[in-house]
Amino acid sequence: MKSCMTKNLEYINGNKENRIHDEKKNFDNENDNNESIINPDYGDLYILGRIWIDVLKTALVGENLKLIPVVEAAKKTPADLLGSPKRPPPMKYTDLSLYECPHYEYKDYVESTEKCPDANVKLLHRYLLPHIKTYRKKAADCAGEIRSKVKQQCASTCATIRDAKKQFKDNMRDSNNLPIRQAVVAVSGVAGFFLGGGGGIPKRLFFTTLGFLTGGSLCFPKETDEVFRNVTYCAGKKFLEMYNMLCGTGVVLREKLPCKEDMPPPPPVRKPIVCPPKK
Known part of the structure; x- marks a missing residue:
C-alpha cells in the first residue's frame, strides 16, 4: 500500500515539474517574439x-524583363561534343566499314578549318604580331631618318670639299x-729632287720631273700639258730615228x-656676189 502511494506521489511531482518546465518554455518563447518585434533582425528586413x-x-515591367543582362554560354554542337576528328590510319579496303567513312570525315574537317582565315595562325603569333609591326615600323622610321641625315651630311661634306678644292684651284x-x-x-x-735621293741619277731625274709636273x-x-706633249713627241721621234x-x-x-x-680663227664670211641681170 505504501509503495503504491509512493509511486502516485512521484508521478504527481513529475507532472508538476513538467508543467512548470513547459510554462517557462512558453514564457521564454513569448519574450523572444516580443523582442523580435521590438528589435527586428536585419536579415528579415533584407528578405x-x-x-x-x-x-x-x-507589377510594373513584367516577369521576363531582366534589368541586368545575362550572357549565357554558347551551346555546344554535336561536333564539339564529339571533338575534332583525328586523322585515321591508312587502311585496306577490306578493313573499311560500310556505314562509316573516317577518311572523308577527316577530309571535310580539314576543308572546314582551311576556310577560316585564322585557322593556321598561332595564338602567340596573333598576339605578338601587332606589337612587332608597331616596333618594326618605328625602327624603320628611325633608320630612314638616320639614313637621310647621314646622306645629307655626306652631301654637304662633299659639297664643302668640292667648293674648297675649286676655290684652291682658282686661287x-x-x-x-x-x-x-x-x-x-x-x-x-x-721636293721631288729630295724624295728621289739615294737611288742614283735616274731616280733623282724621275722624281724631280714628277715634282715639276x-x-x-x-x-x-x-x-704643263703643252710642254709634256712636246717633250714626249720629241723623245719618241728621236727614239724612232x-x-x-x-x-x-x-x-x-x-x-x-x-x-x-692653237688653230687660227676661221675667216669672216664674205657677202655673196650678186650677178647683174641678163639683158
Whole structure:
C-alpha cells in the first residue's frame, strides 16, 4: 500500500515539474517574439525588401524583363561534343566499314578549318604580331631618318670639299698670284729632287720631273700639258730615228697636229656676189 502511494506521489511531482518546465518554455518563447518585434533582425528586413522589389518589378515591367543582362554560354554542337576528328590510319579496303567513312570525315574537317582565315595562325603569333609591326615600323622610321641625315651630311661634306678644292684651284691659277704659283712649282721640283735621293741619277731625274709636273699641273695646267706633249713627241721621234738607224727600218711618227685652240680663227664670211641681170 505504501509503495503504491509512493509511486502516485512521484508521478504527481513529475507532472508538476513538467508543467512548470513547459510554462517557462512558453514564457521564454513569448519574450523572444516580443523582442523580435521590438528589435527586428536585419536579415528579415533584407528578405522583406527583396520580396517587395520583386513584386514591384513584376507589377510594373513584367516577369521576363531582366534589368541586368545575362550572357549565357554558347551551346555546344554535336561536333564539339564529339571533338575534332583525328586523322585515321591508312587502311585496306577490306578493313573499311560500310556505314562509316573516317577518311572523308577527316577530309571535310580539314576543308572546314582551311576556310577560316585564322585557322593556321598561332595564338602567340596573333598576339605578338601587332606589337612587332608597331616596333618594326618605328625602327624603320628611325633608320630612314638616320639614313637621310647621314646622306645629307655626306652631301654637304662633299659639297664643302668640292667648293674648297675649286676655290684652291682658282686661287692657284689666278693671274694675280703669279709669284706664288711659280714658287709652288719650284718647291714641288725641289721636293721631288729630295724624295728621289739615294737611288742614283735616274731616280733623282724621275722624281724631280714628277715634282715639276705635279706643281705645273696645279698652277699652270695648259702650259704643263703643252710642254709634256712636246717633250714626249720629241723623245719618241728621236727614239724612232735611232731605231731606224740600227735596224734599217722606216718607222716614223705622223706629224703633230695642232690643237683646236692653237688653230687660227676661221675667216669672216664674205657677202655673196650678186650677178647683174641678163639683158
